[in-house]
Amino acid sequence: MTHRWNIRPQTKEEIHLRDALAATLGLNPIISLLLVQRGITTADQALHYFNPDLRDLHDPFLMPDMLKAVKRLNKALGNKERIMIYGDYDVDGTTAVALVYKFLRAYSSSIEYYIPDRYDEGYGISFKSIDYAVSRGITLVISLDCGIKAIDKVAYANERGVDFIICDHHMPDDELPEAVAVLDAKRADSQYPYAHLSGCGVGFKFMQAFAQSNDIPFSTLEGLLELVAVSIASDIVPITGENRILAFHGLRQLNNNPSFGLKGIINVCGLSGKDILVSDIVFKIGPRINASGRMMNGKEAVDLLLSRDMEAAEELSENIDRYNEDRRELDKKITDEANAIIEQIHDMEAQKGIVVYDPTWHKGVIGIVASRLTEKYCRPTVVLTRSSELITGSARSIPGFDIYRAIESCRDILENFGGHMYAAGLSLREENLQAFIDRFMEQAARDIGPEQMTPQIDIDTVISLRDINTKLMADLKRMEPLGPENERPVFATMHVRDHGTSRRVGRELEHLKLELTDRHGGGPVHGIAFGMSEHSYYVKQQNAFDLCYTLEENTYNDNTTLQLMVKDIRPSSIAEG
Structure with missing residues (x-):
């Protein structure tokens, strides 16, 4: 497929700000430019960007209805009411349920969790779950990652003596459910400073407010940030503002001291001992948690995330890994069938x-x-x-x-x-x-x-292969976590050539393994171009070409090298010589 390359132009003001930032902080000018393009133009902003601080999280009581939610939860705990934590069956919902349950179980023995069945109950709050709550004597339900449109369901619960606190991040309608509290920063009347929290993030803010109201140290919440990071990455919400702070510290927890459940998933993903990034959650950890709700029941994912020992976590992780394999086979089959329909x-x-x-x-x-x-x-x-x-x-x-x-x-x-x-x-x-x-x-x-x-590739800047070195990679890693609205930088290099060893690889020789030099004397630099073997003949004929790519580390047999992850290749428009 042909892509449009959108190479971001550099204004005189951006170049001036780039140079000033590079001089003040001793940064590589390429990194300084990337920061300026992201709206980070002062040394103070850059330091905050590189070192997200939990003290910069917003006051949770700025969210509409937060005080009502905390008062109702305190009342329920004080009266020893039965409480149900309810959440959607995807990654955001199951991590949210695990987070709130994990925190509140220290303060109540009358608490349980519920994940609806995707096929029997469908998305969101179900009448069946309310009937179940009534049968269990539950008087308070905390719904997570769903409920913002459940007007009829909440009315039914009210008739049956069941109160709801809704924690959601989806777009609300003009009319809100008649719940005790509706926590959603996207409410029309919300003055909360950040509108893009994940569902799990809203649950975290609720627990933060509960902790503040009961003089519980914030440090008791920090171990839960790994769950928030998984939800942020998997739900593809912007990794900016408050989300970036939560994701940064959650990833640190995930890398340094993960819970048993997430450690089990890390092991089956083959990520043990590696530096886990947002992309690893998106492509490896998240899909496995999701597979539970897609193929079986999301409750098993919550069971895993709440595991209290490694043996149980490993067993559940292996189950979920099998569900993911089944999901991949089914996904391919249905995609092929859908493509066949479209081709007609x-x-x-x-x-x-x-x-x-x-x-x-x-x-x-x-x-x-x-x-x-x-x-x-x-x-x-x-x-x-x-x-x-x-x-x-x-x-x-x-x-x-x-x-x-x-x-x-x-x-x-x-x-x-x-x-x-x-x-x-x-x-x-x-x-x-x-x-x-x-x-x-x-x-x-x-x-x-x-x-x-026509798909467009947004390119941050053009660089030479000689600009690529371990120092640049180290500085790029300081920009983590990267994701929506703080994307992994995309570079372009013009007029490159095969160093002589580029070749097709893969089971069906569908990929290109590249070794490249450029006209500025840069290289050789290694790269991989997945699914681009159609360019092989052109490349091997020593023709000049342009490529755009992200820069990543590739570890094989404990040896780490830099690698271009090629996004597109096109014949060079620059004349020979």
Whole structure:
């Protein structure tokens, strides 16, 4: 697929700020430029960026209803009421449940947790769970990562004597549930300074407020930050502001002293002894936790995260690793089937959106399939299947198209929906399927321009291969944690050539292993270009080419080297000589 390269221009002001920052702090000018591009222009801002401080977390009582939530929890604990911690079945929900349960179990013996069944109960708060709470004598439910739209469910709970404290981070409607407290920084009336917390992050802020109100030292919360870091990375929320502070200290906990449960996952992922980054959570740790809710029941993931000994953690981690293998096979099968449907669309080039439906597809993996199709076709995609009496689906988007708003515009024909700009879920009755497809496709046709359907690679700056060394890598590592809105820097180098040893690798020779030099005398530098073997002939003919990439460390047999993770290759436009 052809990519547009968007090389960020450098203004005179940025160059001036870069040089000043480099001189003041003794930084590599490349790193200084990356900081300036991220809005970090003073030495004080840079020091805070490199050393996120827990003391800079916001006062949790700035969040609407926080005082009400804390008062109700204190009352429940004081009266020895039965409390249920309720959460969604994905990584964000299960880490949130584990965090709140883990902290509160020290203060109550009348506490339990509940994860709804993806297939029997669906997303969010269910009537079944409320009936269960009543049968158990539970009078307070703390819902995490869900509940912001559960107006009818909370009303039903109120009728049955069950109070709700809702901790959520999804977009609310104009009307909020009649809960005791609704904690969501995205509320229209919220003055909370940071609106992008994960669901687990909202749960953490609730526990922070509870601790403050009871003079419990903040240090007792710090061991829970590993769970917040896993949720932030897995839920793809911005790694800026408060999230960056939480993720930084959570990753430190995860690397230095992980809990038994996360240590078990680290071991089965093959990450033991390695420096765990956000990308490791996104691609290895998170998918395994998610696999429990996708293939079986998310409660097993919470059981793992709450493990009190290594033996139990290892057994549960191995189970979850098997679920993940099953998930991968199913994901590939359904993706292939979805691609086959799309290939039959005769005017696909003219289509600005994709909706595919098969009633037999496994509900637990359609979100992953939607992500893969969106990436492949560069179009907003909705993948639908049947679940009980309804059609249910997951949607993923492309930059610049708000898929939540597109789905919200169809709310009159939907049974349920929720999400945010780039990812959403929905359910509808079969008789409304064609109307939904027509309206969604009309919205996409109206709002998406041709340029949005060509994938774009945003490049921070152009550098020479001779700029790449261990010092640059060490400085880049100081920018961790990296992720949404604080992305891993992407570099471009122009007019490079094969050093003579580049070759195709992989089971089907689908990848390119590169060894490169450039016209400035830089190199040789090693790189890997996954799925780009079609460039092999051009490269081996000693033609000049440009490439863009991220810079990473590659460890093999205890030997660590620098490696370019190539994102794209194109023939060089610079003339010979």
